[in-house]
Amino acid sequence: MTVTEINWSEEVVPDSRFTVRFLPFDATVEVASGTTLLDAAVEAGLPVKASCGGRGTCGDCLLSINSGSYRARPSAGLSKNLVAQGYALACTTRVTDNLTVHLPQFQELSIRSVADSGFFNAHKDEVSGYYGPASFSETVADVIPSATDKNIFGIACDVGTTTVVVQLVDLRTGRVLSTASGYNHQLKCGDDIISRIHYAEKPGHLRELNTLIVATINRLIQKNLETIHGTFLDIYYASVSGNTTMTYLLLNMDPGNIRKDPYAVGLNRTRLAVSRNLGLKMNPEAMVLCAPAVGSYVGGDITAGLLCTPLLRDAEKVSLFIDVGTNGELVLGNRDWMVTCACSAGPAFEGSGTKCGMPAAAGAIERIGLDNGSVAYTVIGGGKPKGLCGSGLVDLLSGLFLQGYIDRGGKLSEEKAADRLVETERGGGFLIEKAERSYWEKDLVITENDIANLIRTKGAVFSACSLLLKNVGLAFENLDAVYIAGGFGQYLNIENAISIGLFPDLPRDRFHYLGNSSLLGAYLVLISDKNRDLVNETAGRMTYIELNTEPDYMNEYTGSLFLPHTDMDLFPSVKRIWNQ
Amino acid sequence: MALSGLEIFKLLPKTNCKECGVPTCMAFAMKLAQKKADLGECPHASEEARAALGAASKPPIRLVKIGVGARALEVGNETVMFRHEKTFFHQTGLAIRLNASEDEETLVSKIREIENYTVDRVGEQLKADLLFLSQDEAGKDAFLKLIGFAKEHSTKGVILDSRDRESLTAGLEILKADRPAVFLSGDVSDGDFELAKNRSVSLIITGESFESLESRVEKAKKAGIEDLILNLKAPDLGRQFQNNTILRRSALKKNYEPFGYPLLTMVEAENGPDRMAKASVGLCKYASIIVLPRYDKALLYTLFALRQNIFTDPQKPIQVEPKLYSIGDPTPESPVFLTTNFSLTFFLVSGEIENSGTSAHLVVCDCEGQSVLTAWAAGKFTGETIAKFIREIKLEEQVKTRRLIIPGFVSQISGDLEEKLPGWEILVGCQEAADIPSFVKSVSIA
Amino acid sequence: MGFEIPIEKNSGKIAEVTIGATSEQGGTRSNTITIGGSTALPFLFFEGEHPNRPALAMEVFDKVPAKYPEALLDYYRDVIDKPADMAKKCVEQYGAELISVRLDETHPEKGDRSADEAADVVRQVLDSVKVPLIITGHSHYEKINVVMKKVCEVTAGENCLINYVETDNYKTIAAACMAYNHSIVAQSPIDVNMAKQLNILLSDMNFPSEKIVIDPLTGALGYGLEYTYSIMERIRNDGLAGDSMLAFPMIINPGYESSRVKEVRVTEEEYPDWGDMELRSAYWETATAMSLLSAGSELIVMYHPKAMETVKKHVDELYSAESGN
Numbered sequence A: 001m002t003v004t005e006i007n008w009s010e011e012v013v014p015d016s017r018f019t020v021r022f023l024p025f026d027a028t029v030e031v032a033s034g035t036t037l038l039d040a041a042v043e044a045g046l047p048v049k050a051s052c053g054g055r056g057t058c059g060d061c062l063l064s065i066n067s068g069s070y071r072a073r074p075s076a077g078l079s080k081n082l083v084a085q086g087y088a089l090a091c092t093t094r095v096t097d098n099l100t101v102h103l104p105q106f107q108e109l110s111i112r113s114v115a116d117s118g119f120f121n122a123h124k125d126e127v128s129g130y131y132g133p134a135s136f137s138e139t140v141a142d143v144i145p146s147a148t149d150k151n152i153f154g155i156a157c158d159v160g161t162t163t164v165v166v167q168l169v170d171l172r173t174g175r176v177l178s179t180a181s182g183y184n185h186q187l188k189c190g191d192d193i194i195s196r197i198h199y200a201e202k203p204g205h206l207r208e209l210n211t212l213i214v215a216t217i218n219r220l221i222q223k224n225l226e227t228i229h230g231t232f233l234d235i236y237y238a239s240v241s242g243n244t245t246m247t248y249l250l251l252n253m254d255p256g257n258i259r260k261d262p263y264a265v266g267l268n269r270t271r272l273a274v275s276r277n278l279g280l281k282m283n284p285e286a287m288v289l290c291a292p293a294v295g296s297y298v299g300g301d302i303t304a305g306l307l308c309t310p311l312l313r314d315a316e317k318v319s320l321f322i323d324v325g326t327n328g329e330l331v332l333g334n335r336d337w338m339v340t341c342a343c344s345a346g347p348a349f350e351g352s353g354t355k356c357g358m359p360a361a362a363g364a365i366e367r368i369g370l371d372n373g374s375v376a377y378t379v380i381g382g383g384k385p386k387g388l389c390g391s392g393l394v395d396l397l398s399g400l401f402l403q404g405y406i407d408r409g410g411k412l413s414e415e416k417a418a419d420r421l422v423e424t425e426r427g428g429g430f431l432i433e434k435a436e437r438s439y440w441e442k443d444l445v446i447t448e449n450d451i452a453n454l455i456r457t458k459g460a461v462f463s464a465c466s467l468l469l470k471n472v473g474l475a476f477e478n479l480d481a482v483y484i485a486g487g488f489g490q491y492l493n494i495e496n497a498i499s500i501g502l503f504p505d506l507p508r509d510r511f512h513y514l515g516n517s518s519l520l521g522a523y524l525v526l527i528s529d530k531n532r533d534l535v536n537e538t539a540g541r542m543t544y545i546e547l548n549t550e551p552d553y554m555n556e557y558t559g560s561l562f563l564p565h566t567d568m569d570l571f572p573s574v575k576r577i578w579n580q
Numbered sequence B: 001m002a003l004s005g006l007e008i009f010k011l012l013p014k015t016n017c018k019e020c021g022v023p024t025c026m027a028f029a030m031k032l033a034q035k036k037a038d039l040g041e042c043p044h045a046s047e048e049a050r051a052a053l054g055a056a057s058k059p060p061i062r063l064v065k066i067g068v069g070a071r072a073l074e075v076g077n078e079t080v081m082f083r084h085e086k087t088f089f090h091q092t093g094l095a096i097r098l099n100a101s102e103d104e105e106t107l108v109s110k111i112r113e114i115e116n117y118t119v120d121r122v123g124e125q126l127k128a129d130l131l132f133l134s135q136d137e138a139g140k141d142a143f144l145k146l147i148g149f150a151k152e153h154s155t156k157g158v159i160l161d162s163r164d165r166e167s168l169t170a171g172l173e174i175l176k177a178d179r180p181a182v183f184l185s186g187d188v189s190d191g192d193f194e195l196a197k198n199r200s201v202s203l204i205i206t207g208e209s210f211e212s213l214e215s216r217v218e219k220a221k222k223a224g225i226e227d228l229i230l231n232l233k234a235p236d237l238g239r240q241f242q243n244n245t246i247l248r249r250s251a252l253k254k255n256y257e258p259f260g261y262p263l264l265t266m267v268e269a270e271n272g273p274d275r276m277a278k279a280s281v282g283l284c285k286y287a288s289i290i291v292l293p294r295y296d297k298a299l300l301y302t303l304f305a306l307r308q309n310i311f312t313d314p315q316k317p318i319q320v321e322p323k324l325y326s327i328g329d330p331t332p333e334s335p336v337f338l339t340t341n342f343s344l345t346f347f348l349v350s351g352e353i354e355n356s357g358t359s360a361h362l363v364v365c366d367c368e369g370q371s372v373l374t375a376w377a378a379g380k381f382t383g384e385t386i387a388k389f390i391r392e393i394k395l396e397e398q399v400k401t402r403r404l405i406i407p408g409f410v411s412q413i414s415g416d417l418e419e420k421l422p423g424w425e426i427l428v429g430c431q432e433a434a435d436i437p438s439f440v441k442s443v444s445i446a
Numbered sequence C: 001m002g003f004e005i006p007i008e009k010n011s012g013k014i015a016e017v018t019i020g021a022t023s024e025q026g027g028t029r030s031n032t033i034t035i036g037g038s039t040a041l042p043f044l045f046f047e048g049e050h051p052n053r054p055a056l057a058m059e060v061f062d063k064v065p066a067k068y069p070e071a072l073l074d075y076y077r078d079v080i081d082k083p084a085d086m087a088k089k090c091v092e093q094y095g096a097e098l099i100s101v102r103l104d105e106t107h108p109e110k111g112d113r114s115a116d117e118a119a120d121v122v123r124q125v126l127d128s129v130k131v132p133l134i135i136t137g138h139s140h141y142e143k144i145n146v147v148m149k150k151v152c153e154v155t156a157g158e159n160c161l162i163n164y165v166e167t168d169n170y171k172t173i174a175a176a177c178m179a180y181n182h183s184i185v186a187q188s189p190i191d192v193n194m195a196k197q198l199n200i201l202l203s204d205m206n207f208p209s210e211k212i213v214i215d216p217l218t219g220a221l222g223y224g225l226e227y228t229y230s231i232m233e234r235i236r237n238d239g240l241a242g243d244s245m246l247a248f249p250m251i252i253n254p255g256y257e258s259s260r261v262k263e264v265r266v267t268e269e270e271y272p273d274w275g276d277m278e279l280r281s282a283y284w285e286t287a288t289a290m291s292l293l294s295a296g297s298e299l300i301v302m303y304h305p306k307a308m309e310t311v312k313k314h315v316d317e318l319y320s321a322e323s324g325n
C-alpha cells in the first residue's frame, strides 16, 4: 500500500482506468484515474454519506484501504494517526491504482443480541412454540435420507432489512451448531424497506435484489459450514423468517403491491419452496419454508417471533409484543385475538439516522449516564468509543432530558448545556466525548437533529402502541406483559426507555426482553411441524391495522413527539422525577 | 353507551370465517365499534349479540326527509356534539323564504332563479335545498298559486308556512307526491296532525320555551306523528345558540326523546352581513335547516363554503378534482407546478403561487386526497403515476414549458420522473407551500 | 318525566389575560383589555361564567401588503401607508378595541427593514392611539428575534401582546417578553398536541400563564377553516376539562387570512355565481370570524370595517344570554 500525499492540487490525468472493489458488499466499479472514492462509491450505488457535501470536513465518508495506491489530501476530518492506519476520506482520495476498500460502517458484525435468548432459555415451558427434540414434517420427510450415519442439517434464517443471521442446526438433535451474521447486501440499494420496494420497480432490479439476498444468505451458510467443516449437501431444510418485503425478494416476487394495498400479500400462509429454485446453497432438493406474513409491514419475522413468547397461550392475560427495528412492529392480544400494526419508526435506534449512532458492535457506547456535567459510559469491547448503539442512545436521551440539557421538545438549553454545546456540520449539538478520547479522533456529538430523529422514532412506536390499545378499547394498565424483541437486547435500560416515552409507564417487571425472536422463531419452526401449524394459525388470527388510514394516528403521533409525552400524566413515574 | 372493539368481539363467534368480508372477527368488531359496519353482515351472530348491539345503536336524532328524488333533503341522525368526535352526517339544508303576498311575476322569476342557481366548489355542485313558502298576509288563492309555481318551476323540497288549515289541506293536495314539510307556528292540535296523517309530510313544531316545545312534540307523538322538526324560538342570537345546544345535548347525551329531532333555525335580519353572521352561527351550532329571508348569491356562496367546511368528514380529507389548474393568467410558457389533490395541499399551494405574483399552471394529480408525503409513501405519487396522469391530461398540448416543479418533499422521485417523462426537466421545489414565493424569487422558474 | 336543562360543569377555567397597561400600571394606554376567564363552552351562560367578551382588534402595516384587496382599499386608501393614521381610523371610526401592528417589512425578503425602524413604527402607533397593541411578526427566526427584542424594549411597560412564538423559535422572544413585561402569542400549526407542547415549554421557562394567548393558526373560510374550527373546539374542551396547559384564550386572524383568498378579490362579472364582490368580501370575513367565535376564540383580528361592525354587534347579541333565560 502506497499513499501519495503530495500535490493533491496537481490534476491526475484521467488517462487510465482502474477497478475499485468495495467490501463487505463485493461491489466493484471501474473508474478513470483521478476519480474520488466518493464518486466511485456513489457510482457503485453504495450508501456512503457525506454531510459536508464532500469538502473533507465532516468525516462521514471514512473508509479503509486494504490494497492499492492512491492519492489523498490531508483534511480536517481525519487525523494523522488514522491515516497511518490506512483510513482515508472517500471525498479527498483519488484513485491511481486498482483498489480494495473497506467501509468500516459496514464491518462484519457481531451483533450482540443474536446469542441472547435469555428469556427463552428461562421460560422454555411457557412459550407458545413447541420446544423439544426435532420432529420432521411429512413434507420434508421425502428428501431427508434415512441412513443414520449421514448428517442432517437445517438452517434457521432471519432475513432483516439491515442484517441477516443464519444458524446451522443439527436436525436430529435440534442443537445449534454455528451462527453467522452479516449485513444484507441489498443495503446498497437503499436503507429501508420503502426504498428497496422503490428500487425494485425498475427493470432488472428485482432480479438484482433477489440475487443480493441469496448471495448474502449463501455466504453466511458457507461461513457456518466452514466452522464445522460440513457440506451444503447435508442441509435439507431451511426455515426463513423475514419481513414481508424481504420474503418477497427472496422468493423473487414483485414487492410493488406491498405499499399499495396492505392486504395484497399472498404470503398469509407459510410458503414452501425448493432450494434449487431459489439458488440457495443447500441440498438442491432441500425445502425452504418462509413464515407467513399478516400485512404489508407485518411479516414472518413477527409471526415466527410470537412463538418465543407466551402470548399465543394466554387466555385472559393481554400482552404486547414490540419489535423495534427499522420498522417498529407491534402485536397486542392473546390466544383469542390479536391486533397488529407497523410504524415507520426509522432506523434511529439501529444506529443509522443519527450522526453518532451505530449498531451494537465493538466500539459502541451501550450505556451512558450524565451527572451534572460529567459523562460516564461503557463501550462494547472496551477502548475508545466510536459511537452509540440503541441502548446508549436511549440512555443519553433520557439523561439529557431528565438533567435539563434539553427541553421537553428536544431543544438544547443554551444555559444548562453551555460548556458542552458545539456547532457541527449538521447544526448545534451536545458534546459526548472530545476528539482526543474518541476512536475516530473527532468530537462525538449528538445534534439537535439527531435528538429530533430519536424523538420521532420513539414517538412512532409509542403512538402505534396507544392506537392499538384504543382500537380494541383497552388502556395501558390492561397490559399484563410487554415483550421486547429486536436489536436492543437486554442492554436496554427500561427505566430510561420509559422516561423518554418509548415504552408505557408500567410496573417494570412486566417487561421482558426476547433478543432476536425472529431467528429464534425461525429455529422453532425449523425443528417441529407443530410450530409450523402454529405459526400459520397465528397469522390467520391476527388483525392488521394500517396506521396511515387510521384517523386518530396523527393525533397520537404528534402527542408522542415530546418528552416523555405531551400528556405527562401518562407517565406518572417520570412525572415524579421531573417535578423534583 | 357505545361498546368497545374488545367488548363486541367477545359477543362474536370468534371463528374468523371471513364471511363478513374482513379477515377476522376482531377486525369486524373494530368496524362495528367505529360504526363502519352493520351486525347483519355477520351471518353467525348470536341473538345475544344482536340484542346487546341493537341497544347501543338506535339513532338518538331522527332522520327526516323533505322532498323527493335526487334533490330530497335528509336531515338528522346526528350522533355527536363536535365534528371532531366523529363527523356531522347530514349537512344543513338551506331554505329560501318566498312570501305569497309578493306579485306573481317576481315569485316565478325568483323560483326559477333559485332553481337554476348551482355553483361548483372543490368539485361539488352546490345549491339551495328548499323553498320556504309563506302564506304571510295573503289569501288562500295566492298561497296556492305560489305552491303551484314551486311545483311547476322547481324540483326542490318545499316547506309550507301557514296556519290556515284549509289552505294547507289544498296545498298539500297539490304536493301530494312531493313529501313537503309544514311549519306550524304556535300551539298545535289534532287538526294539525290530521294534515300529516295518510300523507308523507313532516311537521315542524315550534315552541316559545322548552316546555311548550316539549308538550307540543308529545302531542304530535301521541297522535302517531314521528317525522318532526323542531324550531325553538329565540329572541336573539345568544339565546338561539344556547337553545340549540341544549336541545342537541338533551337528545344525544340524555336520550331525551321529545327533543330527538332535527332543528330548524330562522335567520331574520335587516341586512346581508347580519344575516351572514346569524346563519354562520346557526350552521355551526346545530341547525339542520336554516331559513334565509331572501335570495342573495354572495351569501349563499359563502354559506356553501362554510357548510362544506363544517360538514366534511374530519377523518376523510376533502379532495379537489385532479386536473390542470390555471393560477392567475398563465401563458403556455408559464411555469408548471405539481402537487396532489388533497384539498388543503391544493389550497395552500395554489394560494402561495398566487401570492408569489407569478402566473402558473398547477398539475393536481389524483392521489385519493392524500397529502404529498402520504401519497408518496403509499405509492400514489410516483414517477410512474405522475407521468401517466400528465399524459392523460395531455399536458404537452396545453403548455410549451418543459420544466416541471415538484414538491421538495419528494425530491427522490425526480430521477424516475425524468426518465418517465422524456423531454421534461424536473426541478425540485421547496418543501413547504409557504416558501413558494421566495422559491419563485430565488430561481428563474420559467 | 319533565325536561331539565342538561348542565355540564367543567373543572377547568380559561386563563384571564390582560393586554395593555394604563399609566397607573406603568404604561400609557387609556384602558386595558382582558380576555378569557370562561368556565364553560363559548356563550353557554347557563352552565358557567364568561366574565370577558371576546375582543376585536384591527390591523395596520409597516408596508402596504402586496395583494391588498380592492374591496378593502376603498375604506383605507387615504391611510393604508400611514400606520399611525390607519390605527386612528380603525379605533375611532371602526371601533377597534386593540390595534395589531404587522411588521412584515422587517422580513429579509420583504424589505429587510431594521429593528430600529420597526420600533419607530410601533412608537408612532403607540402615540396615535390609546388602545392596547398587538405586535405581529413573521417566521424568519433570526430577524424577527432581533426585531421583537427591540420592540419589547422600546414598549417596555405597555404590556403589548407579542405575536408570535412557535416551538422552533420561542426562547429569545419569550425571554424578552418576560424582561419587559409583555404578553405572548403561542402559535402552533393546527394541532392540539403542538399547542400544548409549546405552552408547556413556555411554562417550563416560567413564563407566566396569565400572559399566554394561543394562536391555533387560522384557516380562512374554504381554506382549511374546518381544521382550525375543530382544533379550537378540542383545545377548548380539553382546557375546560382541566388541562391547564390548554386553558388559554385563543387569537384568530380572519382579516388577514380572508384578505388573501381569491373569493374576496374577484368581481361578480368574472364569477357571476359568486355574487356581489363588496358584499362577498365582508361576508367571507364575517363567516370566518363568527364560526371561529362559536369554536371558542376570544381575540379576533379583523380587516373589513363592515365585517368588524357585524361581528361586534353579534358578539353583543351572543352576550345577551348573559342575563339568563
Ligand code: SF4
Residues within 6 Å of the ligand: B012, B013, B014, B015, B016, B017, B018, B019, B020, B021, B022, B023, B024, B025, B028, B041, B042, B043, B044, B045
Ligand atoms: S362473519 Fe362473523 S364469524 Fe365470520 S369472521 Fe366475520 S364476524 Fe367472525
